[in-house]
Structures are given as C-alpha cells and as structure tokens.
Amino acid sequence: MSDLKPLLAGEADELETLLLRAAEDDEPARGALERAAATLGVSATLLAATVASATPAAQAAVAPGAGAVAKPLTWVSLGKWLALGMGVGSVVAGGAHFALAPATDEQPLAFTAPLRTAESATPVAPLKPAVAPSAAEAAAPKDDAHAVNEEESAPSKPAGTPAAAPPSAPAMGAPAPSAVLPGPSSASFAPLEQPQAASTAAPGAEPRAVSASTLGEETHALDSVRAAIAAGHANQALEELHQYAKKWPRGALAMEAALLKVEALLRSGNGAEGQREAEALIARAPRSLYATRARELLRAIAPRAE
C-alpha cells in the first residue's frame, strides 16, 4: 500500500505535472480570508497581525505531498506544449479570451503568456501564493493593509467584476479594463519596440515571433523576478530585470517585464522612478491590461512608498 506515491512525486509526465501543479497556486481572492474572519467574529487586527508570519506555515501545510517533491518542471518545459499550440494557434478554447487593447494607435499587447483571463476572479500569486498579504503590510500600516484588502478584494461572483490581483502577482491577475474586448483569436507577439520586425517573425499570417525555448527562458526569468518581489527582494528583482533587458532587448514578455519593474521600483521605495516607469508603460498601451495593472499598483503602493 505504501508503495503508492503521489503522481507528482515521481511518475507524472509533463502534461500531467502541468495540470496537477496548476492547482497549487489556486487561492482565494484577496479579502476572502478577512471576510471569513469577520463572519466568525475574529477581529481583522488579530488576523492581520500575524498573517505574515503564518503564511509560510500555511504554505507548508498546503501541499506536503505536492510541494515537498518539487519536481523540476517549471513553465519552461512548457515550451513543448507551447510549440504544439503555436502551430495551431487559432482558437482560444473554453472562453479563455484575452482582453487585448483595441486596435488603435496603441501597440498590441506583447505575448500575454502569464496574463490571466479577464473573467477570472481568483488572483494567483505565482511561486509564492501566500505572500500577498504580507507584501501589502510591508507597504502599509496595519489598518491600511486591511483597507487595501477590502478595497481590492474581488467578490466571489466572477461575472463582470474585475478581479484584483495581489500586488505580488502583477502579471497573473490583471483585472479587466472597463471596456474589455474579446481578444482576437490569436495574440500578436509584439515586442516593445519594432512590433513588425518582431525578432524572427515571418511576415505570414500566423505570428511566430518567438521560439518556444526562448519564450520558456523568458518566462522562467520573469518567474524568478516575481519570486524575488514576492520575497521582498525588490533590488534583486531589479537586477534580474536588468539582466532580462540585456539578454532580450526586444523580449516577447517586455511589457510584462516593464510591469514587474514598476512594482519592484515601487516596493524598493523608489516611488518617483516607479511612477515614471508606470506612466511610460501606461502611455505605451493605455488601454491594455498592463496599464490597468500599473495604475492599480500605483494606487496600492505609490502613496505609501513616497
């Protein structure tokens, strides 16, 4: 009997691992915990006072089986699936549309890999799901932290309500802008500059700007940045972003990187520069999810960082 080990502890193949691990960072919208506490008559301060210290324990408790085994699969190895998908790349199934900026003078979004869909009501903090509240606290006095939670918390009803993402998950939980258009069936792989000359893009119908492996590496690099931010190492995150920009000056995930830079700057206490970066990003694509997210970051962090 004891020979039965969880799939993630050994036998799972790539796709199985991908699916199983997708569950790991699923977590309630911000504010859900506080609402539950309120229902139970537990004061917010009592809860908030120790949320930060308790989250590692919570995480340890979350998946002793899945977490402990830490299979080396990252989103990098999704390159294979990515490659499969790219050949087809025409249909976004199951309503997983991407809200892209309307076709105006703005650039289309860069490849939106880690962006989550507009209708999602479940923000996800990649890698360190439990860090969001502590991050909020780091940036705000306790009572305010709660206020922020309340303000940003998404109701559990998904319909039409933008889901606020925890600050540590800038790219994963971007709420829908007020006017969300269903995305075109295939996203453009437009880097920041020279959208048309997008690296290796063939001038064909199917955008194939990025090779799967490159994209995987980029994704991995930004995951690492996210982890650094979530762990409170904003300066390390900035350094990694610098490396990212050097390595991929026209990276497919450049918008994502720009957003992470905004967050890292704001969190490192460099509010003024963070604000400038945010404004530049917003100017670049005012109606994109990135802009929405940047504005949200400014609202959530900037006033206290300055």
Add this chain to the structure above:
Amino acid sequence: MSKVPAPTQSSLTVPAEMIPPSKDPPAAVFGCALPPRERDARLAELLRVHFRLVWRALRRLGVPEHAVDDAAQEVFIVAAKKLTTIAPAYERRFLYGVALRVAANARRARAARPEKSETVELEETASAAPSPEALLDRKRARELLDATLEAMPDDLRTAFVLFELEGCSAPEVAALLGIPIGTATSRLRRAREAFRAAVSKLHRKLENGEER
C-alpha cells in the same frame, strides 16, 4: 452521578452533523470552553494556516468558483463551533472532513441546478486546439484539470484530490472517507488511471491539433 455526558473523540472522524449553534461550546475533550480571547486567537490561527488550503480543496472538489468563498466560510463556521473538540494535530483532517461534506452538498446543489458556464467540458475544451497563451496560462491549465476531475466519478475524484493534490497520505484518505485502507488504495489507483486516461486523451488532441 454526573449529568455531563461523556465527551467523545468525535473530532478524529468526520463529524456527521453540524452541531447546534452555540456561542459557548460545551466543555469537551480539549479543555473547557475557551475564553473569548483564546477562542479568537485560535480561530485566527486556524484561518491563517488553513483557509487557503480548505478553499483550494473545495475548488478541486467541485465547488463552483462563485460559491467557494461561502463554502470555505461554512467549513470554518463548523470548526468554530467545535473548536474545543479539535485536537491541534488533527485540525487539517477535521477541516478536510467538513470540506468534503460541504463540497458534496455543493455538487448536489449544482447538479440540481446546472450552470453551464461553470464547468468546461473536457470534450469541448480539448477539441478546440488551445492556443499557446492558453496553455501557458495557469488558469487555463486549472480549467483543464478541473474538467478532468469533473469527468471522474465523485468517489474517485475525492480520493484523487486528497491524495494527489492535497498531499494526504493513503491512510489519511481512508480515515477521511471512512473506508478501509485497502479500499482507499484501490480507489486511488482507479482514480489515477482515470486521470491518466483523460490526460492522454488531451495529449492526443493537442498533437492532432498540430497537424491541422
């Protein structure tokens, strides 16, 4: 002699019924009724450590997204009422036990009033070739996972979620489900087979998609 009924060790198994609401839990196995301050502190601790865990388990057990916050609250309301009977080492098990019943109720409610948009049929999702961004998107991956789970019979799904996703051991699964360990193990194996079959079907779809 004593009018006080003997306390039971019920906390180690799944409570069968919710006990009547009471602000002052009766004296029980683990000490007398807690003073409010201690009660709140313990509840806060319970919430902090386990809320996400319970929430996530409920999702995978089939509670629809719009209902999961309430369902998680329900679990902790039950826990709050039984707080003094929950041994610290069995908190997680207790909460899972309640969560299983809450999730079963939610599934029943959903079956009685189907909401098409809530669940993505595996058939439907896999036939349309997922785009790269969809595949890289964790939410999308979760949808596929949920569709896979949805296709399993409830008993297999429950065992699978507890063991494969929530990290419960096989004996824990057996205890939670109130079944012999041999039954639990065989259920886990069948659940795994069902999961793998569904995933390889998905796999084939993806590869066929490439050729289109």
